[in-house]
Amino acid sequence: MPMPYGFRGGMAFSADELRVLRRALAAALQPTPHTTGAQDAPAGYDAEGAQEVQEYLRLAGAVDEAAREGGRLRAFLLADLARYRAALPGSASGYLGQLQEALAAGYDPGPADLAALRALCARRQGPVESARRTALLRRCESLAERSVRARLCALPGGRATGEPEAEPASRPAPSPQPKAPRPGRPVPTPGEVFPPRRKPAPPPAARSA
Incomplete structure (x- = not known):
């Protein structure tokens, strides 16, 4: 069978x-x-x-x-x-063994496993055990990230790399265009726009002399 x-x-x-x-x-x-x-x-x-x-x-x-x-x-x-x-934390040895066996069989670690491993890594232990737990945490983080990316790629419009989309380049602000004269209104002449300046009147003393 x-x-x-x-x-x-x-x-x-x-x-x-x-x-x-x-x-x-x-x-x-x-x-x-x-x-x-x-x-x-x-x-x-x-x-x-x-x-x-x-x-x-x-x-x-x-x-x-x-x-x-x-x-x-x-x-x-x-x-x-x-x-x-x-x-946990009393069952740390058994949990780590079960997790490694599950990973070898193709198990994708979830958020609960990552949180449990981070808590175990934060506890005091010997250098060998600390390195073992840290290596297992890094492996689980990599597998979880790959699983999330695979699910995102399966969605419509998903991105294969999981990277954020690039922002579009900013376009330069358009320069102001001169206003066109309204239809039916004559174009003003330079004399109307800039009228000639008048000479100032002489003071009263100069006129009596």
């Missing part, structure tokens, strides 16, 4: 199961009358074709059962990891 492997739906097959799987793939690529169940199949192929069909059906059922078992195993491991995380 295929066995579930890891968090991402992987499966491990035995040698006999792989042989059946190869025959099923070959029959799918090049179907024959006895594998398709055609009515005009030769009589000599009836027993062999029925046996192969039964093997395909058994393998399909085993794969379905392994997929269900993989889902149950994933739920159990995640629940176990959550229990260790809730019991």
Whole structure:
């Protein structure tokens, strides 16, 4: 029976199961009358074709059962990891071991894991343990960032790099344009715009003389 492997739906097959799987793939690529169940199949192929069909059906059922078992195993491991995380800091050793096992199986750490690792790194411990916790925190931060970027790329209009969009270059302010004269109004002459200055009148003493 295929066995579930890891968090991402992987499966491990035995040698006999792989042989059946190869025959099923070959029959799918090049179907024959006895594998398709055609009515005009030769009589000599009836027993062999029925046996192969039964093997395909058994393998399909085993794969379905392994997929269900993989889902149950994933739920159990995640629940176990959550229990260790809730019991921190007393369960630090068990939590770190469970987290490393989950990461090796393809688990993407969440915000709760990052917060728990930061709290564990802030506590006093020896240099070896401190380096171990810091390295695990950096690894989880990198995996969490990659997971967020992948989800953003899957959204419509998502950016592949996760970098902010560049601001558009500022355009120069347009220079003021001279106002056009209103229609129906004559253009003023220079004399109207700048009237001549009048000479000042002489003082009264100069007029009496």
